[in-house]
Amino acid sequence: MSDTTDRQEAVSCAVVCEGLCYSFGETRAVDELDLSVEAGEIFGLLGPNGAGKTTAIRCVTTLLPVRAGMVRVFGRDAATDPMAVRRLLGYVPQQLSADARLTGRENVSLFARVFDVPRRERAARVAQALEAVGLADVADRMAATFSGGMIRRLELAQALVSAPRLLMLDEPTIGLDPIARTSVWEHIQAVRAATGMTVLVTTHYMDEADQYCDRVALMHQGRVRAIGTPEQLTRDLRDRRGDGSAPTLEDVFRDVAGSGLDEEGGEFRDVRRTRNTATRVG
Numbered sequence: 001m002s003d004t005t006d007r008q009e010a011v012s013c014a015v016v017c018e019g020l021c022y023s024f025g026e027t028r029a030v031d032e033l034d035l036s037v038e039a040g041e042i043f044g045l046l047g048p049n050g051a052g053k054t055t056a057i058r059c060v061t062t063l064l065p066v067r068a069g070m071v072r073v074f075g076r077d078a079a080t081d082p083m084a085v086r087r088l089l090g091y092v093p094q095q096l097s098a099d100a101r102l103t104g105r106e107n108v109s110l111f112a113r114v115f116d117v118p119r120r121e122r123a124a125r126v127a128q129a130l131e132a133v134g135l136a137d138v139a140d141r142m143a144a145t146f147s148g149g150m151i152r153r154l155e156l157a158q159a160l161v162s163a164p165r166l167l168m169l170d171e172p173t174i175g176l177d178p179i180a181r182t183s184v185w186e187h188i189q190a191v192r193a194a195t196g197m198t199v200l201v202t203t204h205y206m207d208e209a210d211q212y213c214d215r216v217a218l219m220h221q222g223r224v225r226a227i228g229t230p231e232q233l234t235r236d237l238r239d240r241r242g243d244g245s246a247p248t249l250e251d252v253f254r255d256v257a258g259s260g261l262d263e264e265g266g267e268f269r270d271v272r273r274t275r276n277t278a279t280r281v282g
């Protein structure tokens, strides 16, 4: 890529994946994935359990190596410049990342130290991050006393404290009740509105993506099967069907995934992994 292209992409694209592949032994978790996330959007990577969403975003975070294909974050190559990529992003994994034996504030402070937030700015930045997720009033309570939704918002604060340009969230609402889910999404939206940060989120809840994401990619068996705004995707299906029905994003997904879509939603080990995570977070 030329310097000029590099600079243009760094301005307009938060994430670009081209031909990304990742295998665990014989399992091709990500298979020739092409994706481009524009700066400032809330982008949803959707798919059932086992579709390859977590693997794909772990490659973007550099937690997994990019062995085949290419990943760039704001123009920085994840394979050749992983440290530069890490400095640009905040990541909330599916697994619990808050410590129950620390207070909310201590948890966020720990991340501020790990991410090298300058010492003299730390207290203010920690307070700001807790405020942004609506936990300022309970910041000095032990995380063990928090509800599942509060823990998710605490993890969001942990990721926000380093002021990342790209926030990546893996199934942020899994295992939460509807009220807690709405609250998590409203805080994500408020943070995006306040900072202009790009948000890349994985979810298998199509209704949430429809409501909160600017654009989505529908992923199945390691590949992106459709990409666009929820409105575009549902309108296209409605036009293709031409029967006056009003399809949902879930209908679009069934349409593009075809007969390969497993009704049970992924293999047993994928469901079990998800449930374990939900239990620990919730």
Ligand SMILES: Nc1ncnc2c1ncn2[C@@H]1O[C@H](COP(=O)(O)OP(=O)(O)OP(=O)(O)O)[C@@H](O)[C@H]1O
Residues within 6 Å of the ligand: 024, 027, 028, 029, 047, 048, 049, 050, 051, 052, 053, 054, 055, 056, 171, 204, 266, 267, 269, 270, 271, 273, 274
């Ligand atoms: N550490 C691993 N070892 C072996 N296989 C794995 C590993 N992690 C994921 N896989 C397999 O790779 C495929 C994609 O998994 P991945 O976790 O990326 O999917 P996902 O869409 O994020 O699903 P989930 O919502 O269940 O996390 C699945 O078939 C899964 O079983």
